[in-house]
Amino acid sequence: MATEVLVPTLGESITEATLGEWLKQPGDTVAADEPIASLETDKVSIEVPSPVAGTMGEHAVKVGDTVEVGGMLATIDAGGAAPKQASAPQPAVTEIPTSGGGPADGAGYGDQPGASSTDSAAADGPAALSPSVRRAVLEHGVDPATIKGSGRDGRITKEDVVAAAQKPAPAPAAAAAAPTAAAPASTGDRKEERVRMTRLRQTIARRLKEAQNTAALLTTFNDVDMNAVIAARTKYKELFEKKHGVRLGFMGFFVKAACMALKDIPNVNASIDGDDIVYHDYADISVAVSSPGGLVVPVIRDADQMSVAEVEKTIGDFGRRAKSGELKMDEMKGGTFTISNGGVFGSLMSTPIINPPQSAVLGLHRIEDRAVVIDGQVVVRPMMYLALSYDHRLIDGREAVTFLVALKNAIEDPTRILIDL
Structure with missing residues (x-):
């Protein structure tokens, strides 16, 4: 049954x-x-x-x-397993062409007119490739027809592709005898793949474009000396991890510093709803984390009421579950302010786009040693650029700059976070 x-x-x-x-x-x-x-x-x-x-x-x-x-x-x-039927439908995937001259994805290559040679090759070649295997084939530039699959019914797995890519290339064959008729010039090993955008990527694209079309976006910059935070992290990271079971990072400091600055400049934590301005007496901080399907933005609820340890635990949990696809949709709803850390990927400076209906987003960047002047002396300090993109319809330039200065002061003197100053 x-x-x-x-x-x-x-x-x-x-x-x-x-x-x-x-x-x-x-x-x-x-x-x-x-x-x-x-x-x-x-x-x-x-x-x-x-x-x-x-x-x-x-x-x-x-x-x-x-x-x-x-x-x-x-x-x-x-009941038990039954033998596969030859007529059983397969996923909408196609073979990757072994030479240039056409698209190479599941968007209908094998159904195009004039594709009989590809269809014939597919009949004798490896089994249909899954999306992950197709991506691996393109990434490593290997010919799937030369790979012996180790999966069920001889299917090629991602591990098979990686192993094939690590093998030394075979020596070139001896030149063949000159053909009797002139052959067309080779197009080389040029490949393309057409992949339909995931629903998540479509949503990201639509929302970012809506933000650009609707909001009056502007970005202001500042830089921050990370010396004090780095020193505190170095001094207490082992004790912190031993007590709380989580590593002490930089995001905990920035989330708490941002919550303090949001209280001082409430417009940065507000949103526009029609002709009304909605102010929030709480800080739900959205943090951008990477997932296999793209960037997702889970929300730290009531971050202003949390300790640095609680913030770090929450962010660590979000990161792990984003990679495994276990984040719940309710965890990504709402949010009054966003922090995006492009520094983990090496970004020096950027102009992030707000996450509607929020009115501002803070961009963090990589830390690098730079020469700065302190008390009349040129010294080397670990510096980071900060970027605040905001909706100019609601937030004035003075408020944006004041917010960044307040954030900068808290990071450069972390004691301010403890005493709420």
Whole structure:
């Protein structure tokens, strides 16, 4: 008896998602609660577990299709594994061409007119490649036709691609005899891949463009001497980790310093709603973290009421769960102010874009030693550029500068954070 796998509830106000990847193919053995597919919503990726143990049946939808909550994704046949049927549908993926001359993704290459040679090669070549394997093939520049798959039914895995890329290139073959007819010039090993934007990336693109079209964006800069914070971190990091079970980073200091500055300059923590200005007597700080699908922005609720240790624990938890795709949608709703740390990637300076309906975002950058003048003496200090992008409709330049100065003072003298000065 077949059991239907339905699209689960995705969260408040979210009624549809995109099928990102099939994790199980027809005929595969499936355990109860084992993930069989990955769904992409506007904010996160969600794995769909199997409701029963059995054998994967037919896929009801293809990769890239939009599905609604309650809709059927596939069926699970109860009992032991059954042999795969030749007619079982496969994910919407195609082989990567081994030479230039066409696109190389699951957007319909094999269905284009004149693609019979590619189709023929696919029939004798490796099994259809999953999205992760296709990305690895393009990244390492290897020919999938030369790779012997170690996966189920000879499928090529990502590890197979990496191993093939690490092998030394074979010696060039001896030159063939001159052809009787002139052959067209080789186009080289030029490849392209057309990949549909994930729902998360589409949402990011739409919201960033809306921010540019709606807000009067302006960015002001300052720099901050990180010497005092670095000294405090060096002195107390071992005791801090031993007591709180988390490493002492820089974000805890910046979140607390930002909360203090937001109280002094409430417009930076406010938002525009129609013709009204909404002020918040709390600080919900959005922190930008990387995930496999792009940048996500979970929210530290009531960060102004937290200690530095509580902030660091929350950020560390967000980072771990963002990488594993376990962040909940409710954790990314709201927020009154955003901090984005491009410094972890080596950014020297940037102009970040606000996260509507918020009115400001703080950009942190890399720390580097620079010569500065202190008390008439040229000295070397670990300096960081700060950038505050803000909606000029609500925040005046004087307020933006005052906010950054208050933040700078707190970071350069961390005692101010302890005594709320």
